[in-house]
Amino acid sequence: MLMCRDLAEIASDYIDGELNGRKNLSVKVHLMMCKDCRTFISNLRASSQLLSAYSSGRADEEFLHRIDERVAEALNARKIKGTDSE
């Protein structure tokens, strides 16, 4: 029988639909009987949605400007090279 701890170990696979039919069914049966695990799954799913809403790895504006400058330099160098070879 699936215990709460076993369910916690495979909770992300359940949320993402990565479990096979039999395991998926045993999680569903456990969830019907266990309120704490229902709360856990619901909160883990909310944590996952929270991360989707939060776009981290947000690059700071100063870094983006540095990239703009390097790209602009490289684009200009390319144009000059193109003009020279005409």
Next chain:
Amino acid sequence: MTDSALQKEQALIEGLKAGTEESYQQAVRTYTPGMLAVARFYLDPSSAEEIVQDCWVTVIDAIHKFEGRSGLKTWLHRIVANRCKNRLRSAQRDVSTDFSEALEPELSDRFNAKGRWSLPPKLQFHDSADTLMENGALSDCLDKHLSALPETQRSALMLYEAHQHRSDAVCNILDVSASNLRVLLHRARQKIFLMVDTFQETGEC
């Protein structure tokens, strides 16, 4: 991707091929966060920034060979991953990650010997993700916890959740097996769950 998103991406690709600065500025703002997430899977923060800058310069020539077999985002992420792997090979370094445990120790301690909850989740997170994000203190707390995650977990999480890649694309970009990706994602989500659990009960980060 919706038709309108596809059209927008196609227009952006044309702009990049034409070499317009505005197109690059737009692409840099759209794709740099994801590229940084990939680079930080492999490298320290400053090397990751360096690689991402170099990649954008590479794109100026490489975009002409882009055939659209994958989306622009996946293509850019692969360029970053390949550069990082080359750098690691030349530095003879390897990426080490522990995939042996499915549960975070802090969560594991919340079960008794019989495998039942001894300390169950305290409250249901009632609010939607967007409402939760409007809470500035929680958003700051999330920031803090995400930056404290091991880079491997953070990058896998960011690519999968925030940048909406499919699992097989994340495995391909980060060069991890499907089963190891599942461990990375699950461990990272548990940490965020534990953070929100504590925050909702105590208001403390």
